[in-house]
Amino acid sequence: MDSGVMAVGRRARLRGNPAVISHGLVAAAVTLLSVVAFVLPTYQAAAQETADASVTIVSPAFAETFPVGTVDVALVVEITGHDGHWQYLVDTPFGATGLGGGTDVASGALATLTGLSAGVHTVYVALVDDAGELLTPAVVTAATFLIGAELHEFAYNVPSGLSLFSAALAPYGLATADDAVRLTTAGGVMRASHLIRMGSTVVISLQGGVFQTAVGRDGHIRFGDDFDVQPGHGYVVNFLDPIDFTMLGTPHGVSVGETLAAPSADPGAWAFAVAGDVPDMDLLPAGSTMRVRNLDTGKTVPAVLTADGRFVASFVDPNRRAVVTDGDLVRFEFVADDGYVLGSRAERRLTVEDTRLASLAVSFSTRPAGARLLQNYPNPFNPETWIPFELDAAADVSVRVYGLAGELVRRIDLGSREAGYHVSRDAAAYWDGRNATGETVAGGVYLYELIAGDRRDVRRLVVLK
Known part of the structure; x- marks a missing residue:
């Protein structure tokens, strides 16, 4: 995929040169993006289950920018329903359970983040008990802020139908007219689930010849795994209706071209x-x-x-x-x-x-449609072969080998077998090419029959000499 095909929409553009958001616009964007907080799924689910304890980061605000040279930033939190300890980590998320492992604050709502460098940082805050263990379920929140970096804005105008999409920025927020998504993972990682949340029915990654795929319905991934949407790489999206949205983020060093719906060159879907x-x-x-x-x-x-x-x-x-x-x-x-x-x-x-x-x-079910005898392998053979079969229900199974005149050559009793596919050498019936008295049979065509309960199936095999 050509990395020059980056944005999606008939009028996708960078506002400005590129547009550095003014302090007032940053504040407005932060207000907009705080409408809906998109935090790590584990944390979000946990917070919903904990009715009497919560924590909110008051400062630094999401996407707040500090001057070049800043090394210390005040951390202010608001806690309800919990009078004990809390911890924080910078650029490293907490686990789901166990010891928090962060810097402990025994009381109060203030701390100082020290030793910071220029760039983008995410601070994670978790409520813990007196022993430093995360509450059960965990109560965790996060906020991303910048030191000496500038936020840019990129406006997407995405048409309906299949399109090629790429993140024009290393994103920290996405906003539509009806919704806002805060990206709080360290480094501003965008995910396929964000595009599906905005209405795409599918997101397909085109990297490395291996198609990672997420299929969405009603704003949620229904099939496939969530995956990162890396800046500068191409992804297939499919919106049922045109959509405009804005991305806030920092430049990532990959040029962004003008784009672009990607209709099929032929009737149908590409x-x-x-x-x-x-x-x-x-x-x-x-x-x-x-x-x-x-x-x-x-x-x-x-x-x-x-x-x-x-x-x-x-x-x-x-x-x-x-x-x-x-x-x-x-x-x-x-x-x-x-x-x-x-x-x-x-x-x-x-x-x-x-x-x-x-x-x-x-x-659909993988259960076999009935009792079915499959072709033996190898075939033709000398001196041994395996006879695979399928069962839709458990049954007592035997395989019988006959000459073309109908005489019984060999009976192989397999006992009770479960429903499923008995096709591997460990599970299939085995015939060593000998008759009931242990003599090697003559070359030629033979019939073999599967008997599973009251059901039967017959095929032919060939013995080579």
Whole structure:
């Protein structure tokens, strides 16, 4: 991805040369950005669960700027519902539990941050007990401030549909007409969740040839993991309606070009995310992978499976050629580590709404559709082979090998087997190419049958000589 394609919007611009926000505008921006505090998720959830204790940083204010040469900054907090100790850390967040590990303040609401250097800093404040342990649940807040640095403003005008986005600044705040997002992580890190909160249905990172993907609905990530949005790098976003927002931050040294919606060069969508829930994932053999195939274009992409039973995959064409169009048939397949395409699969035909969202969310089970006998491997073989099979329910299982005249050659009793995919060499039926008396069978074609309870399935195999 060309790092010169940086901002998004028909009139994306830097205000000024670049626009250094005046003291009054900084104050106004801080007021606006304090409407909604976006703190680290763990801390935010904890604060919501603690009804009788809270802490707020009064000074330094968010995005407050101090002159070059400042080494000490007064820290003023406001605490309610807690009469004990509190701690602070500079540029290092607290853990979720345990000892705070910060500088302890036994009483009062004042402290001094010392030994500071020029640049951007974040101070973290946590309430602790007399032993220095974080309260349970933790009560933590943070504020970012600057020494000898200037805040700049960048205005985005983002059209609806797929666009290429890049952070024009190292950001410390984002503001729309209806919302404001405070970025309180050290260094002003922007996340995919911030773009989804503002209305993007998908955010796809284009770095390193590996597509990190977050799929959003109703302002929250529904599938995929949150990830950093690094200044100067390109990301795919998809807003359903045009949106204007402002970024506050500091320059990061990467030039920003004029931009730009990125409509598809062909009808359809040039970027598309597929994600969903996969119940019964524990039925899959160890090492199984998933792939998503567009049966109309022949394009196949791997999906990332997570331990919590979810997946996400992305089709992207950097040249903006359509990767999906309305009516395309998409198939979801699971593949064992030995290459077997497992019996559980699903298909979905894309709708106009799917391409408008540039993403598809599905849910389907990995449970096999029935008792199914798979092709033995290797085949042809000499002297041994493995016979894989699938079960949709637990059953007593046996495999029988017959000659073409119907005579029983070998019976292999496997006992009770659980539902799932018995395809690996450890789980499949094993035949050493011998009959019931231990003699090596003659070369030729044989039938083999799976018997699982009252269900049967038959295939052919070939013995080489």
